Amino acid sequence: MEAQIPVFAIVGHPNKGKSSIVSTLAQDSSVSISPLSGTTVHCRTYPMQVDGKELYRLVDTPGFQRARAAMDWMQRHSTSASDHVEVVRNFVEKQRNHQHFISECELLTPILAGAGILYVIDGSIPYGPEYDAEMEILRWTGQPSMALINQIGKAEFFEQWQQPLSQYFKIVRVFNAQTASFDRQIQLLTGFSELSDDWHQPLQQAADQLQAQRRQRMNLSARCITEGLVNMLQASETSNLGNKDDQMEIDKAAEEFQQKLIRMENRMRSEVESYFNYHRLEREEAALGIASEDLFSERTWKIFGLSRDQLVTTGMIGGAAGGSLLDLGSGGLTMFLGSGLGAIIGGASAWFGAKKLIGTRILGLPMGGHQLVVGPITNLNFPWVLFGRAVTHLQLVSQRTHAMRDQLQIIHSTGSDIVSGIPSAQRREIQRIFTGAAKGHAVKEEELSRLVEVIVSLVAKNPDSSKRDESP
Amino acid sequence: MQKHSLLADLVDIRDQIARDRETSREQLQHRDRKIGLEYDRPLSAGVTRLRCWINVIRKQEGLSSSQVSSGIKAQQSINIVVTLLWLLGAICGWILTQTVLFYDGNQPVNIISALLVLVCTQLFTLLLLLVFSLLGLPGVLRSLSVFNPAALLLGLLKRINSDRLEAISKLISSTDITGTAALRQRLIVYLAQHFTVALNLGIIAALLYLVAVSDLAFGWNTTLDVDTHSVARWLKGISWPWHSLVPAAVPDIQLVETSRYYRLQGQLRNGDWQAAQLGSWWIYILMCVLVYGLLPRILALIISGVQYDRAVSGAMTSASGANQILARMSSPLVSTIAEGEDDSAITRNVRPPLTKRQSGRDLPCLVIEWSEAHSNTDKMTAVGIEPLQIFSAGGHQTLAEDRNIVVHISSHNPQGVAVVVKSWEPPMLEFLDFLRNLRQRLDKACPLIVLLTTISGEQVEGHQLESWEAGLADLSDPALYVEPL
Incomplete structure (x- = not known):
């Protein structure tokens, strides 16, 4: 027979962060978290599956509402300590169809089915006698249990809680659902195996898989950032100008280009967030500011679809080819002067003659015209600004827990703190990639991979992640 | 299952990645992991795995035989371009040879000019391509592409508003960060080799035709004081590659001396018109075209074909989103979120709010x-x-x-x-x-x-x-x- 998978019922007083803990551990932002009591009235399960195979399951339960009354019922129906589990079972069976103890029946059902108990209290408020009945009922179920001290507010009453909790629970852990780092979450998960030896292997397997998933998320996010950055560095907008001095047209094109960059950055942000299961995360971030002098507006013209430089090169090659015939005809006596002169004449003709062709029409089609090219941005700091913003965002998203429901506030520093974390040799290498990309050169796969490595290492060594861990 | 070309797979993969942007990440993970578990061989190359992926997707999407994917359309466009280039090349080769080898019986065909036009020009352009490719001067190559018939044809394609041509037009105009720029360059070089091979075949066909249906006489002349022995040595040197294989195509000193003529005298150096002997140069020209024209171009076609395939493969693996596909296929699908909609919470009935107590006496x-x-x-x-x-x-x-x-x-x-x-x-x-x-x-x-x-x-x-x-x-x-x- 297949061994039963570990199931953990998250139980406790209403509004003490049960749903927050589930939200963080299940990395699920869809969990309803409300300051109003009794928001959760039914159990909701969160299976942890790897390729469809369930390794453990979390059950979010409604909070106790009438614990004293339930305890009173149980005490009245119990004759000795040996019948406690049976009494609890009878209570659930008898009261299941009555509204009065709906929350108690709902939360006790998975426990009676074999779930381990994770009893959640808020360590930022003092202990009160109203909790005793709840803890006593849980003890009566006879299931392995652990107390989790969550911290919703700022105050700390951990010491006050230690004594009552240790009377009912062998294991007491501190876990802040709002700020717990990923390592801390994994530590808590593997800690659940202390409740039963049988749960050690599936929980360890689950922890390994979650860590692998985390690594992959980081890599994919860094890849997304890398591709997004290069795309933004290479971005440009070309539009045909009726009049090369039309300032309104120029301003409009510059504005459209800026909006394009902002859209590209937002798309990059959303994709990174989706890797971490955030789908509608509200974000507050200073808009990407680009100085107009960095936009590199270039008014140029094209003939036969060739830029001025291309046209000159083409003219030079054509001239050189003609000159070389002269050289060949003279048997080399002209010492390749023909080729050289031809190239100069061809190039010069293209340079000076081309302007005259603008406005000329052949069969009604224009030969050339003025074009406005906005971007790519050539300011050397621009790639680093983008880089710093993207890395900061990834750091915040990767450290955020799903219990947090506020806006993601991205406060950017100058970016120098991020850049200073990169060894100078690596910084030069990245600068070279950025410069190449801004010039429109294709970025090699190895270069992209290097950038991915740098981003992942920068996020991994962020000092904030260690500060957020609490000691158990 | 229909076998698709690399290019067709590349275009379809890019299309599918674009379509996938409208699908949730969870759905994509489920779909791709399923494909990964059923069909994928994680140790194979990224290109093989991506091609396997797109084949399964095509099957899942139920693309009927009457429907043609963008990839197929792109490949068909390329096939059309190749066919046109072969035709164009062969015609150009034919016309060029007819022009260069024009002989009305008055003056013999200048063998040096014929070699310059039919062989040296090709060698020169091949050399240019080699040098610029090795030096990595994409800008110069882009400028040179004005003279490239393949680039001209592709440029024309971009301007034709046809559903069939849209895919290839989109591909060559796209600005993907890696791969695509190299692909565009490789595609043009590869297509150009089709043209030049056809050009050489056209030259050979026209030469053989002229030899078969008319009498040709070749000669050489110069104003310079050039020693005939030097010219003979030079021409013999050129024929070194085939000298043992086709000895008849190696000019001897007597033929070189005989073929020299002066227009003023209107006669050959030796004064004898030996038409049959002067006509024997054709085999030398044929071998020159074969060895220095056709053969290098066939080699260039093969090499550029391999490079083009590599560029397509490179563009496939470096396509934005391809990495994510491979990751989704090979990584276990880890899910921690709740199943189904959240019905655990109640919706509170709206009750009238509590009234405020009136302040007054205690x-x-x-x-x-x-x-x-x-x-x-x-x-x-x-x-x-x-x-x-x-x-x-x-x-x-x-x-x-x-x-x-x-x-x-x-x-x-x-x-x-x-x-x-x-x-x-x-x-x-x-x-x-x-x-x-x-x-x-x-x-x-x-x-x-x-x-x-x-x-x-x-x-x-x-x-x-x-x-x-x-x-x-x-x-x-x-x-x-x-x-x-």
Whole structure:
């Protein structure tokens, strides 16, 4: 027979962060978290599956509402300590169809089915006698249990809680659902195996898989950032100008280009967030500011679809080819002067003659015209600004827990703190990639991979992640 | 399953990646992991795995035989371009040869000019391509592409508004960060080799035709004081590659001397017109075209074909999103989120809000401390409540003790009852039961005031007050009030 998978019922007083803990551990932002009591009235399960195979399951339960009354019922129906589990079972069976103890029946059902108990209290408020009945009922179920001290507010009453909790629970852990780092979450998960030896292997397997998933998320996010950055560095907008001095047209094109960059950055942000299961995360971030002098507006013209430089090169090659015939005809006596002169004449003709062709029409089609090219941005700091913003965002998203429901506030520093974390040799290498990309050169796969490595290492060594861990 | 070319797969993969942007990541993970588990061989190359992926997707999407994917359309476009280039090349080769080898019986065909046009030009362009490719000068190559028939044809394609040509046009105009730029260059070079191979075949065909249906005479002349022996040595050197294979195509000194002519004299150097001997140069020209024209171009076609395939493969693996596909296929699908919609939460009925107690003279009240919440006489007085007697309920009290308190308080027929509760705890149903019992025993108009205390005397937080107001509103009691203490 297949061994039963570990199931953990998250139980406790209403509004003490049960749903927050589930939200963080299940990395699920869809969990309803409300300051109003009794928001959760039914159990909701969160299976942890790897390729469809369930390794453990979390059950979010409604909070106790009438614990004293339930305890009173149980005490009245119990004759000795040996019948406690049976009494609890009878209570659930008898009261299941009555509204009065709906929350108690709902939360006790998975426990009676074999779930381990994770009893959640808020360590930022003092202990009160109203909790005793709840803890006593849980003890009566006879299931392995652990107390989790969550911290919703700022105050700390951990010491006050230690004594009552240790009377009912062998294991007491501190876990802040709002700020717990990923390592801390994994530590808590593997800690659940202390409740039963049988749960050690599936929980360890689950922890390994979650860590692998985390690594992959980081890599994919860094890849997304890398591709997004290069795309933004290479971005440009070309539009045909009726009049090369039309300032309104120029301003409009510059504005459209800026909006394009902002859209590209937002798309990059959303994709990174989706890797971490955030789908509608509200974000507050200073808009990407680009100085107009960095936009590199270039008014140029094209003939036969060739830029001025291309046209000159083409003219030079054509001239050189003609000159070389002269050289060949003279048997080399002209010492390749023909080729050289031809190239100069061809190039010069293209340079000076081309302007005259603008406005000329052949069969009604224009030969050339003025074009406005906005971007790519050539300011050397621009790639680093983008880089710093993207890395900061990834750091915040990767450290955020799903219990947090506020806006993601991205406060950017100058970016120098991020850049200073990169060894100078690596910084030069990245600068070279950025410069190449801004010039429109294709970025090699190895270069992209290097950038991915740098981003992942920068996020991994962020000092904030260690500060957020609490000691158990 | 229909076998698709690399290019067709590349175009279809890029299309599918674009379509996938509209699909949720969870759905993509499920779909691709399933493909990965059923078909994928994780150790194979990325290109093989991506091609396997797109084949399964095509099957899943149920693309019927009558439907043609963008990839197929792109490949068909390329095939059309190749065919056109072969035709164009062959025609150009034919016309070029007819022009260069034009002979009306007056002056022999200049062998040096023929070699220059038919062979050297090709070698020169091949050399240019090699040098610029090795030096990595894409800008110069782009400029040179003005003369490239393949680039011209592709340029024309971009301007033709056809559904069939849209895919290839999109591909060659795209600005993907890696791969695509190299692909565009490789495609043009590869297509150009088709043209040049056809050009050489056209030259050979025209040469053979002229030899077969007309008599040709070749000669050479120069104003310079050039030694015939040097020219012979030079021409012989050129024929080194085939000198043992086709000795007849190696010019000897006698033929070189015989072929020299002066236009002023209107005769050959030796003064003898030996038409048959002068015509024998054709085989030398043929071998030159074969060895220095056709053969290098066939080699270039093969090499550029391999490079083109590599570029397509490179563009496939470096396509934005391809990495994610491979990751989704090979990584276990880890899911921790809840199954189905969240129906665990209730939607509260909207109740009329609690009314505010009118401030005025102090209201004498019996006070109940619920679950050991501490009352504060001074603070109660400050909010207009005069505490008469204090009782305890909830917490460690039994339900029977709570009931006794209710009976005891109602027996006093009080003017008001204040219940002090902890603001940081939510209003539990147990507490609402207690209030309900109390109200049943009290006069309906007797004010029942719930006073919220705080942990250290600070202000009650807004969400706490809101929570209590919402919870107590469920009792629909017009004489029930909630106030911070």
